[in-house]
Amino acid sequence: MSEAKTKFAEMSIEEAIRDTMHSEHCSYKSTRKFLAGLHTTGEHIIQGPGENAGILDLGQGLALALRIESHNHPSHVKPAEGAATGVGGIIRDIFTMGARPIALLDNLRFGADQRATWLLRGVAEGISRYGNCIGIPVVGGEIFFDRTYNGNCLVNVCCMGLVPQKNIIYGNALTTDSDLIYVGARTGRDGMGGASFASKTFQEDAPRDEKAIQDDDPFLEKLLLEACVELAETNWLEGMQDMGAAGLLCSTTEVIHRGQKKTGLPLGAIVDLDLIPAKAGGMTPPEFLCSESQERMMVVGKRPYRERILEKFTNWDLEAVVVGEVTLDGKYTLLYTENGQRKATAMSIKEICEPIDQEWPLTPWRTQGGEYRKASKSTIASVWHQYDWRVGTRTIKGPNEPGHFAVLDIDEIGKDLVVAWSSDEGRSDVNPRIGIEYAFQKAYRHIKDQGAKPLGLTNCLNFGYPADSMGAFAETVEGLSSICRQYEVPVVSGNVSLYNGTGEHSIKPTPILVMVGIKDK
């Protein structure tokens, strides 16, 4: 593990918190107000955007957790590790909700240069080694090449999982005195500053920063998955949050902030950084807070069940430690040792989580033009052959047959799930609104052609630099909002990735949609 100093080593706790929470990745400061206009309600929605994953009602007490995420920048630097940890992140989002993941999709974009071949090989290897090990089938995806991705490939991974409705876990704390339990991998300096890394161009932030890319350990994730899905069967938990971007800081403040909004209580938290399991020596409090080491979870446990929760993790050979508790003072209090002295720093949760906005000019999109090419059949086959696409034995129509959709057996309720994905950066490049409408209709048609009823969709909005892409972003979101309303297909979750570009050139607007529908057998 790298022992080199990170940018957080010299920061004060307050500075580190502000730096991280105000990153685009954590705050959605540039896009928040547009996303608020999305159509997010409907009869099948159990949970819309704002949680770790959206949840759709499949009927008969069963539900589907669904989300897509990007891991573009890390994958462009270290393709295998970047893609693998991207898969890990989205899988965690699903089982954090108590759901057992049943399928993955990978939507990939590469440049039209030499590096593209090397990147594709690495990305496919990364997705393969992570998904296969855990045993989640990759049931579909797509690969396109375009010169605007030369300096910035896109790796979008979608995951979905099944959860009995009574087992759903939300990312919140609800009552004072509950335990904050840290579980999974130890915290190191890997992935340090990934949240701000994902929010900058390679050019402006001394490029190719390998330190910001985490190591992947799919086996550890598999242990977490099994333990969490088993815990979802109990009533011992109050909530759960995965430690992804901005790790410990984001996960602990998020569960409290959501809890405040849900209960109206002035919830707070005390976290003792001295208790965090560390894999690197001499880490500073800001480093503990902002590390993005993978395969870690924050569990909000009900105090009376503490021993049983810890025992469950031990059974799966996982390290779990009570590192703090929920309070009623509205504060985020950190305990730590500095120069041999125990210290405490407190900030208000409201202040930390206060939404911020950044305004950008909505310049009309300037068409980039140029070739936009689908990967050859043989390239596509060489990729999906590396994925275990039948594990779980639900794959009725997988990547072995053509078509941008998959059909999965949901035998628990005697139904089939149809999953369709779509995007069209060629059309989006000419007119972002027409592009997203076309993509929506294509996915919608796939679902309808299979005789299924569309339930909802998730989306990953990949755009370039805000200075020239926010106009296209606004048009895309407006277009998506109105067509979702028109067809009554709500958005349940999503992800935004900005600052994708090569040199000064933004990528073409690349909004990727994944729509799901259900049908009788």
Added chain:
Amino acid sequence: MAIQEVRVGFIEKDIRGGEQPLEVVVVRYPGSNCDFDTLKFFHRGGHNARFLWHKDTIVPKADLLVLCGGFAFGDREYERATGEYRMNPGARALKSPVMEVIDQWAKDERPILGICNGFQILCHAGLLPGKLEHNERGKFFCDDVDVAVEGRSFFNSPDLSGNVYPINIAHGYGRYEVTAEEYAGLMANKQVFLRYQGFNPNGSVENIAGVCNKDGNIWAMMPHPERIVSLETKRVFLEAIKKYVRS
């Protein structure tokens, strides 16, 4: 366990197992990922199947022990100093307490079925000859491939012998290797019961996809029978196991 009920609550009526269901035990390592699929395979055939946790050491009362597919312990062997790792599928499973049960079971000459990672574990344990190496092309490979049943046939079943079935494979380390001497022994005892037909996906010697031990009680294959799509084919595979156990 309630999770199992969710996953396997619906038994298909077309492939009932008849009046005498088998008692099947599926060894579950923390990284087994075909564990639920394998349970479902037997449940749907009308048999009773349950997990045996890898930390258990009590020999269960059952008719068949199954080592299912997956990555028992993640398959990685880390170099402490550098953090680098190499893959060695199945090796760490030998250190699990449940190995005692498997050894005892084998010693008693009771039936074992190893699938994919289960095959790799049985080879590491020395319960089957040969070893499973990295696929010839150096990559994980998954697809439905044709396999031909021959030799003693799958669980000695005359019903399957000579037939070709499409069955899914999904592995990075499925290239079976034996010495010339071992191969001669396998052939003399008709221990090779499954071969890839028309297309060898991993470079296995002599297209071998499945072998049994000399006594014919330990059966292992890289293809996943629990993933068979055709209900009729699933039925004949389950029937073969049942007849073997009941004979």
